[in-house]
Amino acid sequence: MSDKSYLAAPYRNSLSATAKAILNHQLLSIDETHLDYGCGRGGDVERLITAGYRSVGYDPHYFPSSATPADVVTMGYVLNVIENPQQRRQALAHAWNLTKKRLIVSTNVRGCGIHEGEYTRLGTFTKFYNHIELKAYIESTLGFEAVKLGKDKFVIHRNGHQFTPLCYEKILEESKAIATDWIPGMDVIIKGYCNDFKPRAGIDNLDDGEFPGRVRHYRLLAKSPCLPGKTGLVRCLHIRGGIGSEHMEWAIAALKRRNKIAEMKFHCIEQSFLNEFLGIKNFDFLNENIKIYR
Incomplete structure (x- = not known):
């Protein structure tokens, strides 16, 4: 001191x-x-x-x-x-x-x-x-x-979750190996929504039943334009096919890559990447499972 x-x-x-x-x-x-x-x-x-x-x-x-x-x-x-x-x-x-x-x-x-x-x-x-x-x-x-x-x-x-903090150079090396495809920004989430408000018998794609009889859709959502749209970067990207679709699997895989890199950066011994996380309100990016916001 x-x-x-x-x-x-x-x-x-x-x-x-x-x-x-x-x-x-x-x-x-x-x-x-x-x-x-x-x-x-x-x-x-x-x-x-x-x-x-x-x-x-x-x-x-x-x-x-x-x-x-x-x-x-x-x-x-x-x-x-x-x-x-x-x-x-x-x-x-x-x-x-x-x-x-x-x-x-x-x-x-x-x-x-x-x-x-x-x-x-x-x-x-x-x-x-x-x-x-x-x-x-x-x-x-x-x-x-x-x-x-x-x-x-x-x-x-003492019996909590343990990991190995990495130095700056090691994180850069391992990040390059993970980033084989698109990496979403830290503010990107998977968000569900419903735009069909007419009950349709036998159709209920929402797990918790909050909107019974409506078709549930999902999209990638970001605070700033960073998603790969057809004509450039966009803030919102529709996930075709919903839960279990090939497009949803692609979105989840992208967020998992993002989270794996983010976890390494967050635990950087030198804390060289700390500015990337300022303004983040929760620690979802440290979780192994990807959260889908209903």
Whole structure:
């Protein structure tokens, strides 16, 4: 941490948002041990002990000798105050190495875009994240899935989904091998629609019965013109034949290629591709199955 980072540790009159989250989500039981990594002045630890929990705190300034392994490790707002990027990543990896079951990471967040960091009036360093950046940062560092608890909080389980983060050059190499055909943009989805509102006996192509007796159609839909139309790029492309058709299989295969490349980029060790994901509201591109919006 920077020399003055300890000044960023607040005096607390109650449990922090991170401590409240682990209790509300039942991520810490009375029988489990807890380590508050970067605990600052130790307010959360004191209150958790008073409540009957087996909690200890580690802080390089206030409690430098208590970094012992625990079932549950929390890392609240530590990544915001470490100026050196390498030390920031090392701290996250260190906290992960100390947890036996799960790690909960929270940071201060701010809108969209990449915030490189700034200095406060106290001379401390502060960096803000957005939710997509924080998830990418955790997963590209640890190689485990970070499950969202809130826009500024993620939990990483020891028995969770594991993968291998790749470096920039390796991702480019593997992406070229996958991109043998058209690759859709990140905003492209498969969307169902119905334009025949007259009941037709014996015909119901909608699985959930929301529009009984109507023919259900599907299309590729994008926010900007990026789909291969007959006369150029378009925002909407009809999928001939509907579910199970050859054209639908082509569309799903294209999105699977997109998602496979996107997952590698999202977990890039250097995070060189992070700007491609800014503005994305969910993480569907990390799923193996392609979602069809009815």
